[in-house]
Amino acid sequence: MSFSTEQRAKANSLEYRLFFKDGKGQYISPFHDIPLYADEGNSIFNMVVEVPRWTNAKMEIATKDPLNPIKQDVKKGKLRYVANVFPHKGYIWNYGAIPQTWENPSHIDDNTGFGGDNDPIDVCDIGSKVCERGEVIKVKVLGTLALIDEGETDWKIMVINVEDSEASLFNDIEDVRRLKPNYLESTVDWFRRYKVPDGKPENQFAFDAEFKNKDFAIDVIKCTHYQWKALVTKKTDGGEINCTNTTVEGSPFICKTGEAKAIVDAAPPCGSASPTPVDVDKWYYYQKN
Template identity: 45%
Template sequence: MSEFKVRHVGAPNTLDWRAWLENKQGQAVSAWHDIPLYADESKQILNMDTKKGKLRFVRNCFPHKGYIWNYGAFPQTWEDPSATHPDTKAKGDNDPLDVCEIGEQVGYSGQIKQVKVLGVMALLDEGETDWKVIVIDVNDPLAHKLNDVEDIERHLPGLIRASNEWFRIYKIPDGKPENQFAFSGEAKNKKYALEVIQECNEAWKRLASGKSEPGEVNIANTTQQGSKGFGAVQPNSIPAANPQAPAPIDSSIDKWFYISSSNI
């Protein structure tokens, strides 16, 4: 979305680095609460915020090196930790909906992509429902050929299977157990995914309005007038832009981990 840009503060690859989104007036906004969910609801085109989050490098679990898609989240969605989903039998993970964008262009932190929904997987992460919505950038060369989950296997064979494996094993090198999936790992179709998005958008509305208890969730925003967190952040409390060169990354980050069948 052209009305937003990224404000960089500090050096990437350090704990001091931050990336804020700001509007045309130079005011910092919340990527979670202030960016609209839909870029064009009539065409089912959604906004996706590309994220890296806190300083954390995922392990290279052979044959996957780093993330195998652009990883981000849908704004104005919330996986309610007090609500048990009837199909997964597990409560939400208290985060916005995670999104895997499978197009060929590598995104950058803070980028807002316009995407269309193809399907969804239900990861059970430490007993919580952690949906992974599968989407493609509307500007990707393959976007016109991918309209539902079955099209992914037709045009990108093996990607769903690789994504399932990636999420199952990526925490094993850190000494954690294999993740599990609902639906035996099956990726549900576009219709089901859109229903999940709608449910999580409604949950976010309850969160923003104060009908749901936020707990430790930050609900500060600059655009949701009447919401509990509106105006909670003062413009001068956000650091000015101060981009710096990336810090070197420790060579151990490039280490490969080979997960044998006995581990999973």
């Protein structure tokens, strides 16, 4: 199954949106219409890349927009960029989400004691390739880290692109620890400190910041997929979450091809990228707590 994207408005602008199409060129939602599995029999999942490695723009699936295009996160009317907290430059993995998952804020996670963060589950691809924004890659799950972000459960699933030249060497979280020394520790450090330059305290973790293994991570994904199913079939109230989709069988939110096209056509046309703020490349240094 292949997917493509279509940009609307200028990159680095409040209006920027990246819409998704299926192999037939029809508009879809990356949140709802891209399948959870690329190969269920072999536990291979789809991952939507929101943020390519080494970049700073905080891009995300727009869960409240119809068809859920990728957009840049906004805070106090300004586009958000993650700070470079030494020694990290931007995101240190390809960062994104697993489609057809939802961390339900009303569902108290048995493992963490907190509700979800109201988004699809987050994914960190440790492969060598620097992916493109909007790329849909096939990944195998290696483990997970449980971030507690301002009182919400925010799982981080560690994966590797199945097309990576070293993918066969990585089958569980201990393989990452053995073959990529300090990468897991750097991942914890990144998530712990990335909001500090914005004046926020260090983030906290469940399990004393220890990674859980592949089987544990897949169980977490399955739980969030179950929550998504309830959301998209209106068995759970998703509040402001937009469930417009074009393919989900049994969903009352399904729309026709023409309606989906009208949503995209209503967005501003693609334009040349706006410049990024000069301070995006600034480095931040501070003593670890």
